[in-house]
Amino acid sequence: MDGEGFLCLWPRSWWQNLDPTVSRCLLSEGSREFPIGAFSGREGSDSAGRCGRHRAGVGATVVEESKVQIRALVNQAVVLLREQGFESARLEAELLMMHVTKFNKVQLLTHDLEELPALDETVYKALVDQRLQGTPIAYILGERDFWDLTLKVTPDTLIPRPDTEILVEKALTLIQCNHCRDVLDLGTGTGAIILALKHSAPEIRATAVDLSPNALAVAMENAQRYHLDVDFRCGSWFTPLLPEREGAKGFKPQFDLIVSNPPYIEEYDPHLQEGDVRFEPLSALVSGHDGLKDIRLIVHESRAFLRPNGYLMFEHGYNQGAAVRQLLEEVGFAQVETLRDYGQNERVTLGRALS
Structure with missing residues (x-):
């Protein structure tokens, strides 16, 4: 043979x-x-x-x-x-x-x-x-546990990390206490955040966006594994949700909660040459000279897609808490607060659109 x-x-x-x-x-x-x-x-x-x-x-x-x-x-x-x-x-x-x-x-x-x-x-x-x-263990195994799910991962996606579960915990509290029905995940990657939310709160209507077709294919496969119904869109941030993409003039979807784990690392950050991030897609990590380019865009454009009293919540760098709180307040978000991760670093910030 x-x-x-x-x-x-x-x-x-x-x-x-x-x-x-x-x-x-x-x-x-x-x-x-x-x-x-x-x-x-x-x-x-x-x-x-x-x-x-x-x-x-x-x-x-x-x-x-x-x-x-x-x-x-x-x-x-x-x-x-x-x-x-x-x-x-x-x-x-x-x-x-x-x-x-x-x-x-x-x-x-x-x-x-x-x-x-x-x-x-x-x-x-x-x-x-x-x-x-140096190849990340998650890429070798082809999967990573996140929340109560085992998700497929590939070099086209970021590797889900435990600290992001802080965002999921808070989002589920908002969903349960504020009856958030329509939830949008921007830059979904493996689908970790939106799939964890949909798995724990099946009553939500879930939408997820990613710029990478390859990453989106991984997210869709993960959704199929757990039989979770998510509306996946391919494109940059809010672009796939614009009226002309919806096929109905003037129609723009509205959400009760928008979540995201966007790129937030400075483009010349030396940590990009260390550990697992050396192998992860740079486009999902780096965001301009100060790491806030994509967060600024999300904060400014999210108001048009949030219902009154809707929430925006996103992950950011350990040293960016003060800057992102200021961004949210300048745009008119209220009840702005920052959550700490398991290492007691400022990691997730949210705000509420009162009008």
Whole structure:
């Protein structure tokens, strides 16, 4: 059986999403060493892991099995990740192993003395190497938990972060206490905010906008996974909602609540060269010289799309609280307040349009 025939034994969705290096290894015929770079420290060595050797036999293909236990592989990965300064090394090593084996946490703990097949060992080491090179764990796994959802993520989308749940918590309070029925999410990305709101408050009418067709496709897939009805629009901020786009002269949709996690990082911020943001789409991160270009636009244009007593709420940088409060007050928003994230940084600001 050649490499392609071997891969046909696996679901197409599995092997098509492999790292290209792993795919080339698995598609090769005969015996071949797999270069596991940083994981072993000796590229191409016997200890670096192999693709299974396919030996011609009568009526069967023999695949050599690994002799390495799951626990040993995870512990090796933890050491390497810690050496590179990853704070959640144990968690990430286990998440990658659960991704390869399809085990949950309990299964991983109860099966950790089992030997991992050679093919899975090769894939695991390749994924660990991707992480060692800085690729965000969410992009490697292809998903991230947010609120009570597990969302698909891709390099076309920002990675949902726990601090954004502060916005969701406050938005749900407004929805419940002020009977906010129509909710708009600007720059939806994965759909994290609007899908969390719709999942927790199914009575709302949800609309979401994003400039990126690829990001919007991810959001739509996430909505379909949870059978959530959201009106997705492609375009820049409020543009897809303008009357000429609605097909009815003079008609402009009105909302009780507008939420957003817009770009808010200064274009020359040195943090853009650090951590996960190095791999995330720049257009979803950067907003002019002071990080407030898009927030200014949203604040000024939102009044035309808010019903009387409607709310605007958005995430911003830890040091932008005073500036965005001033913006909201200058435009005429009342009851302006800022919420702090889990690290006690000013993170989300909201205001109410009284007229």
